Amino acid sequence: MISCNKQDKTLAVEVYETSANGNKLTKLTEFQNSEAKATIQLVPEETLQTITGFGGAFTESSAYLLNKLSKENRKKIIDAYFSKDGAHYSLTRTHMNSCDFSVSNYSYTPVEGDKNLEHFTIEEDKDDLIPFIKEAMAASTDGFKIFGSPWTAAPWMKDNNHWVGGKLLPEYYDTWALFFSKFADAYKAEGIDIWGFTVENEPLGNGNNWESMHYSPDEMTNFVQNHLGPKLEADGKGDLKILGYDQNREHLKEWIDSQYKNEETSKYFDGTAIHWYASTYEVFPEELQYAHNKAPNKLLIQSEACVDAEVPVWEDDAWYWKKEATDWGWDWAPKKDKHLHPKYSPVNRYARDIIGCLNNWVDGWVDWNMVLDTKGGPNWFKNWCIAPVIVDPDKDEVYFTPIYYTMAHFSKYIRPEAKVIKVNNTDDSLMVTAAKNPDQTIAVVVFNQTEETKRIDLVLNEKSVQFSISPKAIQTIVLPTPIQ
Template sequence: MSACAKEQSLEVAVYETSASGNKLTKVTEFSISETKASIRLNPEKTYQTITGFGGAFTESSAYVLNKLSIKNRNKIIKGYFGKEGANYSLTRTHMNSCDFSLSQYSYTPSEDKELKDFSVKEDMDDLIPMIKEAMAASEDGFKIFASPWTAPPWMKDNKNWVGGKLLPEYYDTWALFFSKYLDAYKEQGIDIWGFTVENEPHGNGDNWESMHFTPEEMTDFVQHHLGPKLEADGYGDKIILGYDQNRAGLKEWVDVMYKDEASSKYYDGTAIHWYESTYEIFPEALQYAHNKAPNKLLIETEGCVDSEVPKWQDDQWYWSKEATDWGWDWAAEDEKYLHPKYAPVHRYARDIIGCLNNWVDGWVDWNMVLDKQGGPNWFKNWCVAPVIVDPDNDEVYFTPLYYTMAHFSKYIRPEAKVIDVENSDEKVMVTAAKNPDGSIAVVVFNPTEEAKQFSLFLGEKSKDISINAQAIQTIVLTN
């Protein structure tokens, strides 16, 4: 077989996003030299089944979206949920307020164990309309899970929005709250797929809405209150994810959550965040969590560029090692090494690929849309979103982070199976998954300052491909 014939034997479509300006651009011409690395796909060896990829519906995102023209609003919704866009398949929202709300509120402000005044009226102006528009734009549909940051203050030992614990006398009331939330959203035509039990049960430094649980307390609540209540109310099919904070703490949580059959019964999986480090993926912790409960979900439920005001219309910043996170200033001295400066695109690509290569089956970004300040946020906890808008001038900026997310969400679909990959270039990161339609999506991330060449092998067939310096590629194989 001639070299030319060999090169053409594997049919691929290649899409690239790069520091040099590509944005999910289809690439057909490749610069190939004689020295090439190899990436070999082994689809017979499979790992986890993908749940999905996406972002979060927050009151802040919905509010700024509502301030735009219909044209730009539709552009963003279709950009995230349309088949031609990122085609998000897994999303999150908050129950009661969070820091990315305009103010602090609860669906049950009155002290009443039966929650007779329960109402989601706070969500009616912005949040629910955004979710409904996303549903209308999505051909394939998507899953939504909801997370509380805190119970209303009257249910807590410190009677405060921030910190404190849920009083045991209100465990049944708080379980009822989840059931009533499902009812209320169902009335709005929105089906909630599941929950995380509590956003960041270790707290957030007592800054904004929070409520503390130990692993034992959360498991007691799920095992004896939340799980049985949802089951009794006909919601036994709803997903319950435990933990919902940084990865380094995984072992102590999964040891308690999955201690035995009784403790595990109502947990469908474990939720994690990425804020422990700007570069470390914590593969050992992820592997441990998977091995502790191989049949449970393991979903990254929140990550974002935090402690930064977004850079407007400046693609290069997102590829440059300039961003700092909360830990740059606030981490303990012995943990500061985990929080160096980083390039935002690199952090996203590295983390998602690292997660997929360590049993994580879903990856959810934080806010979908924020303004130029990185808000609104009642606590002024400014963050970056993949789409930034200027409501005053009705302008929209799809940052490189949007395209980074789309490299995964658009091409790796729910029910795909992560497959084995052999990669000979340790400076390049690779992951791959086989979709339900039989196509294979391979995501390659080249963080280096030089272009790379590699031969992609599937069985006896191969294709020589080059990737630009500082670039992400999704390679789709359909044959």
């Protein structure tokens, strides 16, 4: 056994582990020895991107389920996500109008032809979404950012007069820009400050399944440059963030090229949002690097991810560590893309993607639904998925899956305004990232995908510490300040 002892040349660290052998963000003080050794060297003087935050999405489905639970379990879940003792989420998303994870189709603009949106109303959100957000705000000591994403405008604004597919009619571009401004005002009146928006969830569409509205890259750039940006600015909301794209990474370059073509097109874009559904394992580092290099001072935020096309597995932690999950692409991806969608382990997918994103300039990472039921809903389209927390409202039972703890390894210990720092790692089988927080603590996250214990020698300047990571495990190592 080896342990973290304090000597003149020994780093003082706290080690927290979630593993296939049963640890759940468990603080470790004793470690197994191993012949497999890796050296991880921290280089905090070389800083990279500044962290915006980590978190999940407020959806009507999650809020609806929380309303069906006992007060005790409702509070337990909200505290687990937002309190300092829990995952301490700092960056969140919500849908504007309905989405697939709504109980039904609805719009804040129900009156056809209402160009000035005199009948705009968020009444639909007042029973579930808004109470959920406000209770999360009350549970959070540091607060969190929230951005809104529309899946579609009301059908009457679109060329196909339908919830699914179609494009925004040019005659309603100014009306749709006004919609964003009205949304921010309406939520502010409820005591909720909106941080920003994505322009459109999945502008390439989603196979004509649920709420969607299509843009080409240049159409979205035109809307932001000539309508949305100027409207928010004119209404005194120029500080609200506007994130372009908001879909899978494999098409990122063409959207980046359109948004940041020149100074005029770039003016109102604060950054770009991306999803992970193009592959169950590929991070697309080239695309992420390209996005950063094209616009190094703009945000790059992973805005949605989940274990999709799966019904949740209840109270079976082992399943979440096994390569048994399949995604939409397992059945539906075109032949040329099938290799991007093999079976995968849910924990691996989350840990690999978040670390891969942080090591390729992504500054925020947002999960999808925070709470779903044992069927993977409710969802009006029956588009079943898995969330980190699963509930059985009929029995008033709650299951915190290993995905919840995986998210917490990042959100709890890497705080907003942290700086990602350079790391040298001698073992390619370990994935590693690290960040220096505003309070000067350093958080190092290590993911061991292998079946063997790995001994780690963590080095900072002239000091080091030895410990080990379990097989199939994720660890967060916290170095306190001042470094001892």
